[in-house]
Amino acid sequence: MTRGIRILFGAISALALGMSTATAHADKPSVIRMANPGVGVGNRPAVGGSSAAVLHLRGMLEEEFKADGIRIQWTFLRGAGPAVNELYANGLVDFSLLGDLPSIIGRSSGLKTRILAATAIRGSTYIAVPSESSITSIKDLKGKRVAIFKGTNIQLAINKILEKHGLAERDVRFINMDTATAKAALTTKDIDDAFGGADYLQLRDQGIAKIIYNSRDDDPRFLRHCSFVGSDDFIRKYPEITQRVVNTLVRAAKWLSDNDQNPSPVYQLWAKSGVQFANYKSDLAAASLKVNASPLLDPYIVSTYKWNIREAKRFGLIRGEVDFDQWVEPKFLQQALKEQNLEQYWKPVDESGAWSAEHRAQHAQVAPSGLPTQATR
Numbered sequence: 562m563t564r565g566i567r568i569l570f571g572a573i574s575a576l577a578l579g580m581s582t583a584t585a586h587a588d589k590p591s592v593i594r595m596a597n598p599g600v601g602v603g604n605r606p607a608v609g610g611s612s613a614a615v616l617h618l619r620g621m622l623e624e625e626f627k628a629d630g631i632r633i634q635w636t637f638l639r640g641a642g643p644a645v646n647e648l649y650a651n652g653l654v655d656f657s658l659l660g661d662l663p664s665i666i667g668r669s670s671g672l673k674t675r676i677l678a679a680t681a682i683r684g685s686t687y688i689a690v691p692s693e694s695s696i697t698s699i700k701d702l703k704g705k706r707v708a709i710f711k712g713t714n715i716q717l718a719i720n721k722i723l724e725k726h727g728l729a730e731r732d733v734r735f736i737n738m739d740t741a742t743a744k745a746a747l748t749t750k751d752i753d754d755a756f757g758g759a760d761y762l763q764l765r766d767q768g769i770a771k772i773i774y775n776s777r778d779d780d781p782r783f784l785r786h787c788s789f790v791g792s793d794d795f796i797r798k799y800p801e802i803t804q805r806v807v808n809t810l811v812r813a814a815k816w817l818s819d820n821d822q823n824p825s826p827v828y829q830l831w832a833k834s835g836v837q838f839a840n841y842k843s844d845l846a847a848a849s850l851k852v853n854a855s856p857l858l859d860p861y862i863v864s865t866y867k868w869n870i871r872e873a874k875r876f877g878l879i880r881g882e883v884d885f886d887q888w889v890e891p892k893f894l895q896q897a898l899k900e901q902n903l904e905q906y907w908k909p910v911d912e913s914g915a916w917s918a919e920h921r922a923q924h925a926q927v928a929p930s931g932l933p934t935q936a937t938r
Contacts, residue, residue: 590799592632593622593806596648596657598641598713602760602835604741606637609831609841610759611681612854613658613789615813618830625809631802639739642666643712649674655795656806660714661786661869662878668888669873669881673793675890676866677807678856680814681787685844686718688774689747689761690754697773699726702733708743708755709735714785717869719756720876721783722776759844763837777847781914786865789856796890807893810856811901817854818907824850851907858891859909 597617601607608614616622622633636654638644642663648654649672658680659667667674690696696705699722709716723729736752743755748769755761764770776783789810796803820827827850828841845853866885873879898904 588799588801589629590631590655590795590802592634593626593802594634594636594653594655595622596636596638596645596654598638598645598657598659598663599740600637600639601833602741602763604639605833605835606635607834608637609834609836610684611658611787612810612814612817612856613680613787614831614834615817616810618833619813619816621809621813622806625805639741641710641713641739646670646672649792652792652794654792656789656791658787659790661788661866662714662717662873663712664788664790665866665870665873665883666712666879668883669879671881674790674888675793675796676788676858676888677791677796677803677890678789678810678814678894679786679858679862680789680810680856682784682855682862683848683853684714684758684785684787686715686722686774686776686783686785687757687759687761687772688754689757689764689770689772691747691750692768692771694753694771696754699723699728699774702754703728704732704734705753706734706736706751708738708746708752708757710739710743710757711735711737714787715756715758717873717876717878718776718783718785720878721872722774722779725780725783759840760836762840762843766837766839782865782868786862786869788862788866791890804893804896808897808900811894811897811903814854814856815901815903815906818851821849821851852910855907855910856894857907857909858889858894860912861910861914863889864912865914 595617597608597613599608607618609618617635626633636648640647642660645654645657645659646663646667649667664674664676688699696702709719720730723733738746738755740757740760743752743757744760744764746752747755747764761770761772765772789807791803817827824842824845828838831841832838863885870883870885
């Protein structure tokens with residue numbers, strides 16, 4: 562073998578080795594970037610209320626990928642859903658919890674995301690007003706200064722709620738505020754009222770505000786939903802890693818569901834967000850933790866997302882079209898349920914939101930007396 566041929570052979574071998582190494586690295590990222598649309602009380606990098614939150618608070622992803630040397634990077638965004646969409650647009654996030662409206666807005670704008678599972682579903686929308694306010698009903702909001710977090714899933718819920726009660730966004734003096742700013746403005750009475758979640762129950766308990774409306778007592782179509790979303794680029798590049806992420810999410814949902822009869826450990830964990838144990842207990846008093854923790858993309862979730870896509874278009878919140886069937890990717894969830902023998906653990910809910918007779922009977926045993934259950938709403 563001449564010297565020239567040996568050099569050429571060595572170069573080819575080195576190139577082949579380099580390609581092999583590159584392929585090996587491509588099968589495993591160095592970091593998995595997780596985003597959450599919100600922060601805890603006092604800007605804490607922690608939230609509660611979902612199986613996705615359990616992933617973070619219990620360090621489940623860190624444990625899952627520890628042996629692989631894969632780092633888990635969590636980002637909590639005060640700008641909520643719109644801020645998460647910015648990360649997706651710039652290729653800076655791999656997975657996130659994301660509310661129905663912001664995820665719909667992102668998809669309609671061309672973001673390449675995929676819905677992988679349900680999480681943080683059936684959320685309430687509250688209306689809080691200063692404790693001495695004369696406002697007692699939604700109709701009283703006409704002309705009032707009202708905090709709204711635009712671009713988040715609460716905006717779509719607000720449009721539905723107002724319409725049912727004879728109002729529209731133009732009838733109210735809406736001021737765009739994130740949750741922390743709105744709570745402060747409500748305390749100082751710089752606004753007349755605010756739409757929000759369980760965060761506002763703490764102001765009620767402090768005597769600062771009173772709750773005049775809870776969507777859970779109104780219409781099940783007004784409940785808010787989120788899903789576990791992934792970057793299509795990451796999913797295509799790392800399908801095995803994606804499967805393990807979804808597997809871990811399902812284990813988190815199972816842990817929540819196993820605490821359905823005694824949710825105290827769940828509320829204690831979520832209280833690390835700064836939202837008080839008592840507020841979670843009050844918010845979910847008439848709910849089934851197992852039903853709310855279900856990761857299933859069942860007929861209820863699918864039909865609700867499809868309806869919300871149409872509603873977002875009707876209310877002028879999106880312009881582009883969104884095909885839900887092309888957006889959702891259920892195979893990872895289906896595989897996770899199969900591997901963990903959980904295919905029958907959560908029962909699908911039908912399009913109307915109705916439970917099976919078995920679910921209703923089970924929930925009737927744990928719902929506090931005198932409170933309407935979700936099955937009857």
